[in-house]
Amino acid sequence: PGRARRPLLSQLFQPLALPVGGQAGSEGRPGEPTCRSQRLMLQGGLIHPTSPGCYCYLPPTVRAMEKLIKVMDEEMQAVGGQKLNLPSLCSAELWRASGRWDQMGPELFRLMDRHNHGYCLGPTHEEVVTELVASQSSLSYKQLPLRLYQVTRKFRDEPKPRFGLLRSREFYMKDMYTFDTCEEAARHTYEQVCDAYCSLFTRLGLPFVKVQAATGSIGGTTSHEFQLPADIGEDRLVLCPQGHFAANVETLNGEQTSCPTCGEKLTETKGIEVGHTFYLGTKYSSVANAVFCSAENKPQLAEMGCYGLGVTRILAASIEVLSTEDSIRWPSLIAPFQLCFIPPKRGSKQEEEGAVLLDRLYDDLAEALPHLAGDSVLDDRTQLTIGKRLKDANRLGYPYVVVAGKRVCEDPPVFEVWNQNAGEVLYLTKEGVIELLSKVQVP
Amino acid sequence: PGRARRPLLSQLFQPLALPVGGQAGSEGRPGEPTCRSQRLMLQGGLIHPTSPGCYCYLPPTVRAMEKLIKVMDEEMQAVGGQKLNLPSLCSAELWRASGRWDQMGPELFRLMDRHNHGYCLGPTHEEVVTELVASQSSLSYKQLPLRLYQVTRKFRDEPKPRFGLLRSREFYMKDMYTFDTCEEAARHTYEQVCDAYCSLFTRLGLPFVKVQAATGSIGGTTSHEFQLPADIGEDRLVLCPQGHFAANVETLNGEQTSCPTCGEKLTETKGIEVGHTFYLGTKYSSVANAVFCSAENKPQLAEMGCYGLGVTRILAASIEVLSTEDSIRWPSLIAPFQLCFIPPKRGSKQEEEGAVLLDRLYDDLAEALPHLAGDSVLDDRTQLTIGKRLKDANRLGYPYVVVAGKRVCEDPPVFEVWNQNAGEVLYLTKEGVIELLSKVQVP
Structure with missing residues (x-):
């Protein structure tokens, strides 16, 4: 049920034209972006x-x-x-x-x-x-x-x-x-x-x-x-x-x-x-x-x-x-979405258990911090590697990205949390994630 | 402190041109409202x-x-x-x-x-x-x-x-x-x-x-x-x-x-x-x-x-x-304000105690039903009789009007609550008011 309530990235109308590696030298041509x-x-x-x-x-x-x-x-x-x-x-x-x-x-x-x-x-x-x-x-x-x-x-x-x-x-x-x-x-x-x-x-x-x-x-x-x-x-x-x-x-x-x-x-x-x-x-x-x-x-x-x-x-x-040269950074308070969840890649060892644990984390988060419930997206493009999706998330500027990575199957499960504005990654249990995100404000 | 947080009717920019009794025969002239x-x-x-x-x-x-x-x-x-x-x-x-x-x-x-x-x-x-x-x-x-x-x-x-x-x-x-x-x-x-x-x-x-x-x-x-x-x-x-x-x-x-x-x-x-x-x-x-x-x-x-x-x-x-001929009625859900509070007339017997009790009611309401706190107005035009202000409130279509009337000094205090859409008045204690208003929805 958690999954149903979250927007799925694949269904969002956000026509991406992210450059495929490097800068693609698009500046200076007539009609091209000037800043x-x-x-x-x-x-x-x-x-x-x-x-x-x-x-x-x-x-x-x-x-x-x-x-x-x-x-x-x-x-x-x-x-x-x-x-x-x-x-x-x-x-x-x-x-x-x-x-x-x-x-x-x-x-x-x-x-x-x-x-x-x-x-x-x-x-x-x-x-x-x-x-x-x-x-x-x-x-x-x-x-x-x-x-x-x-x-x-x-x-x-x-x-x-x-x-x-x-x-x-x-x-x-x-x-x-x-x-x-x-x-x-x-x-x-x-x-x-x-x-x-x-x-x-x-x-x-x-x-x-x-x-x-x-x-x-x-x-x-x-x-x-x-x-x-x-x-x-x-x-x-x-x-x-x-x-x-x-x-x-x-x-x-x-x-x-x-x-x-x-x-x-x-x-x-x-x-x-x-x-x-x-x-x-x-x-x-x-x-x-x-x-x-x-x-x-x-x-x-x-x-x-x-x-x-x-x-x-x-x-x-x-x-x-x-922002940096190739990554959007929003003022945290007004970022379109506060959170992006990245489940394991299709066919990986963590696939099933990781997806379930990430869903459960979402539900527990929604209960503990209800104001963030409508502010998260699930990157359901599981045909892509975690690395590729993390790169896209970084470019789009979600303040926080929560990944069900290699350590999600540990006991207790450990999630990777990217704090994009601080440029750091933390490895946290469910309680740690909730505590970290309890500081996030939504107007 | 309750009073400070509520908009005061005298300060609202709502240029009233309410007719002073009767219909003032304003229809049918050129340039006049047609409905x-x-x-x-x-x-x-x-x-x-x-x-x-x-x-x-x-x-x-x-x-x-x-x-x-x-x-x-x-x-x-x-x-x-x-x-x-x-x-x-x-x-x-x-x-x-x-x-x-x-x-x-x-x-x-x-x-x-x-x-x-x-x-x-x-x-x-x-x-x-x-x-x-x-x-x-x-x-x-x-x-x-x-x-x-x-x-x-x-x-x-x-x-x-x-x-x-x-x-x-x-x-x-x-x-x-x-x-x-x-x-x-x-x-x-x-x-x-x-x-x-x-x-x-x-x-x-x-x-x-x-x-x-x-x-x-x-x-x-x-x-x-x-x-x-x-x-x-x-x-x-x-x-x-x-x-x-x-x-x-x-x-x-x-x-x-x-x-x-x-x-x-x-x-x-x-x-x-x-x-x-x-x-x-x-x-x-x-x-x-x-x-x-x-x-x-x-x-x-x-x-x-x-x-x-x-x-x-x-x-x-x-x-x-x-609406009726001379009173606005809103769909309750989207009325500009859900509540209007009317304190006693200046110089009346109830003036001081009534104002304090109405403020206290507001504070208790704001605590019990926080979603209504921003949705109430205080009709501070205390130079006017309660009757005159009630008439204006009726015309403007607040779904609920809470009056500190004659019975406000009883023990326990009794408030007059006008449910405008139902066209009825109830005499309620603080608990009764809170219970009645707990059904009111705000989007």
């Missing part, structure tokens, strides 16, 4: 391209994405975030009112409905959410701060979509919009949301830096980016080695080479942007007349902030910075 | 219109939708469904190849990218998913049946968007696409998915009928609709009172008035379509050349089916058929 994460995600059956910058997310990616969204929901709700969902079709009128209809240029996907009304496909939702809040005629200062967020698909007609999910034309974003009574309160909100972002990246185990950034077409006066340092990153960052200062070079005037606080020489790195925060002031609330009723019973413009996290981009960026 | 669910959803702060047929889903709606999606995931995964996520931007080429680019006419939202390549916003994804499966060059008969599904936003340029979420231009749909080795296997898949749909509607407690239907622009040879009978429904159905026959009248030739099986007179009703299933055969697989490798090692076209459930439409249709 590690894109190559690994294509090879591992995680994404499939349909048109430039548009991808099918295959089942393992959807699993990782849903886990990531759960973690984001926790962090956003911990700072009082309320989740809503805004339309993709945004009326041209609203965007004309804010000035962004013209400002965004060809990046905006534009279309007409059958009545010739103009729309854009929202790359972000400041206009729509501000209009929504403005429509609440009786909003009181007692209801502020208001922190509204969504996780939806966004659209941007990138001139050069590339790097797979790192720069695509359709992508998922978590965007939060905040409304406060005054600048001081809005600054406090800004700090709280930034802290939530730090907490998120820390929980994911991602090496990130928070840098001062330019506000671009979103606007406002203060902005920070959350960046993962990486060679293929499209942003240039300068950092104080002591951590006093960190900035996107686009914010600096001329060549700044030393830290404004301690004078140390700044180091330079490239980074992948995974989050961006903006203190907006009243840029949008003044256009839409988004007011609340103050304690003095007067209408007053709300002070706003907006905050984005690239959901699909974080998935790809994580793979980019954590 | 009960639309009116109740607008009044209750569940949706906010942005442009014709486009809505913001407010936080309670997102909660209900996420619960509904969980239930759908369970049902789809129980029949081996694997969840993926396909792009909204679908290339014109693919749709031209299937013939639907022309056939769909003005219902298709069309746009160009910056390189003048044409796209439509997918109202459904037969072309894209078939192309994806066709790209798997080594698909084996051993991997079939393949049952792929997604829950994503869909787009349709309705000539007359109306009835709120029942006929909108942006909506969420669960769509499954299945691939089988032969017609017999595909027919078996068809039955299994239809059974899963029946199971879903039964779990939601929705009165549904499954009727034979026309295949329309999707195509194929067999089709059924899942309909909720309702006066405002846009489909006309005929039903055998004995349950032998049920059809959308569009499938009948001329005037059929008696059941083909038992001869009884057919009854007529209108219905709201909430699901639609199609047996497609090879209509799409032959265009995209979606083949698998047969047991005889020959390429063979996959037999397909496709299956849709309107996610946001089910939310609105449920409210339409379950």
